[in-house]
Amino acid sequence: MKLLKIFSIIALLIGVLNAQPIDLTGSKNGYDITLKSEKSLVVGDNYFYVTLAKDGQAVTDAKVKAKFFMPEMPGMPYMEYEGKAQLVDGKYKLLINLSMSGTWQYHLMFKTADGKVHKIRSSVNL
Numbered sequence: 001m002k003l004l005k006i007f008s009i010i011a012l013l014i015g016v017l018n019a020q021p022i023d024l025t026g027s028k029n030g031y032d033i034t035l036k037s038e039k040s041l042v043v044g045d046n047y048f049y050v051t052l053a054k055d056g057q058a059v060t061d062a063k064v065k066a067k068f069f070m071p072e073m074p075g076m077p078y079m080e081y082e083g084k085a086q087l088v089d090g091k092y093k094l095l096i097n098l099s100m101s102g103t104w105q106y107h108l109m110f111k112t113a114d115g116k117v118h119k120i121r122s123s124v125n126l
């Protein structure tokens with residue numbers, strides 16, 4: 001019993017050490033995008049920060065949102081969470097609730113002042 005406890009503490013520690021905050025960069029249609037999580041991802045509420053730039057200039061007048069989803073699996077329904085960003089100190093801040101661990105697909109979308117919608121598709125592991 002005691003041994004089991006020690007093993008679960010070790011497993012927990014390894015899990016904590018492996019979990020890194022999300023820190024991604026990319027580009028789409030001439031926009032440079034960063035996506036960072038405030039902390040390592042957890043089951044529950046997670047804050048993300050998105051920055052947008054074009055030709056080295058910050059873009060702060062876009063509408064940014066993200067949809068995180070997990071496909072239906074045996075014994076588990078389709079899950080999704082959509083968050084709309086608010087501009088906070090030049091960064092788009094998003095609240096995303098991830099209801100379980102596993103691989104979450106996401107679409108990060110931003111609508112720029114010219115009315116165009118840009119979409120990035122990727123995934124994160126939790």
Ligand SMILES: [Cu+2]
Pocket residue numbers: 070073076079100102
């Ligand atoms: Cu799931």
